[in-house]
Amino acid sequence: MGTVAADNSSLNCSVDHSIHQMLAPAVxxxxxxxxxxxxxxxxxxxxxQIRARNELGVYLCNLTVADLVYICSLPFWLQYVLQHDNWSYSDLSCQVCGILLYENIYISVGFLCCISIDRYLAVAHPFRFHQFRTLKAAVGISVAIWAKELLASVYFLLHREVVEDDHRHRVCFDHYPLEPWQRGINYYRFLVGFLFPLCLLLAAYRGILRAVHRSHGTQQSRKDQIQRLVLSTVVIFLVCFLPYHALLLVRSIWESSCRFAKGIINTYHFSLLLTSFNCVADPVLYCFVSETTHRDMARLRAACRALLTCSRTGGPREAYPLGTPEASGVKSEEPELLRKLHSTSQTPNSPGGGGSPTAGLA
Structure with missing residues (x-):
């Protein structure tokens, strides 16, 4: 069990998928x-965040929607691996689930990059580039990212993605060795989908760290919080996406024989499984780290406890208007951490202390 025969010209390559069938269900x-x-x-x-007119909320919501759409496809992949890599649905459903699996990587990368650049502009250039830090601009950029990835996914619909192995199992989205059409799209995915955004992300966070170090009015604890967020984001980005794309490039350049495919396939499947943990890391990094989110979560917990108490006692329920920005603790379009940093870069002659620069960014 667990082998696949690739229908690739005169080659008949049987690859062992046992490790994939052991690890994938747990992941x-x-x-x-x-x-x-x-x-x-x-x-x-x-x-x-969107209700508070914060453009970061647009990127957060799009990033989360991409993760949720991919998570919805996991029951199909779980059944697939539990049936020893036998796809029991239609060929079109295999293509759609494969597109959701792979394109989620690049949609996530795109919005992580947008969040990085937005935070760099907020920290390093709080009084410039205002036109790129609005809800309208964020919506336009989000539409462009989705359109780019959906158009790229059409390429997969033009090719057959279901083949039969030597056990007559219908294998979905696996070709060994790679077919010629896959090499070109893999180079595009590596260069445009991964390497270019990675360079932008590293450049943005280098600028953030430099701006933090130059700020003398920010508390050391807040500087440490920013630096931990920067480091955690880069580390998770590299852990989730770098191994897969490195092996994708290696396969595209050197995989021309069944022997090579057999030697790399277990490592390749492990790196592909790592990309799934991005769906767990995203909400931790970009939602639960801000002080406003901590206050929202505290209010949400208080509301849940009040509802449970009222349901047991039968008493009246207290209203918690969590849907309003005022109740959620979101008082401006910037997280409090960045607002504190913005105030340190205000010129000495600026009126109103540290409040007006933040308000001017909305």
């Missing part, structure tokens, strides 16, 4: 159990 169940509620909360808090 998919973990992402479902942890990622689904975490992303639902992330979507709620991103909505609160």
């Amino acid at each position: 998919y169940v973990t992402v479902l159990v942890v990622g689904l509620p975490a992303n639902c909360l992330s979507l709620y808090f991103g909505y609160l």
Whole structure:
């Protein structure tokens, strides 16, 4: 069990998938159990950011929607691996689930990059580039990212993605060795989908760290918080996406024989499973780290406790208007951490202390 025969000209390559069938169920169940509620909360808090006229909320919501759409496809992949890599649905459903699996990587990368650049502009250039830090601009950029990835996914619909192995199992989205059409799209995915955004992300966060170090009015604890967020984001980005894209490039350049495919396939499948943990990491990094989110979560917990108490006692329920920006603790379009940093870069002659620069960014 667990082998696939690739219908690739005269080659008949049987590859062992046993390690994939052992690891994938555990990974998919973990992402479902942890990622689904975490992303639902992330979507709620991103909505609160949008209500507060914060463009970061647009990127957060789009990032969360991309994760949730991928999570919805995991039951199909879970059934697939539990049936020893036998796709029991239609060929079109295989293509759609494969597109959701792979394109979620690049949609996530795109919005992570947008969040990085937005935070760099907010910290390093709080009084410039205002036109790029509005809700309208964020919506336009989000539409462009989705359109780009959906158009790229059409390429996969033009090719057959279901083949039969030597056990007559219908294998979905696996070709060994790679077919010629796959090499070109893999180079595009590596260069445009991963390497270019990674360079932008590293450049943006280098600028953030330099701006933090130059700020003498910010408390050391707040500087440390920014630096931990920067480091955590880069580390998770590299852990989730770098191994997969490195092996994708290696396969595209050197995989021309069945022997090579057999030697790399287990490592390749492990790196692909790592990308799924991005759905768990995203809400932790970009939703639960801000002080406004901590206050929202505290109010949400208080509301839940009040509802449970009232349901047991039968008493009246206290209203918690969590849907309003005032009740959620979101008082401006910037997280409090960045507002504190903005105030340090205000010129000495600026009126109103540290309040007016933040208000001017809305």
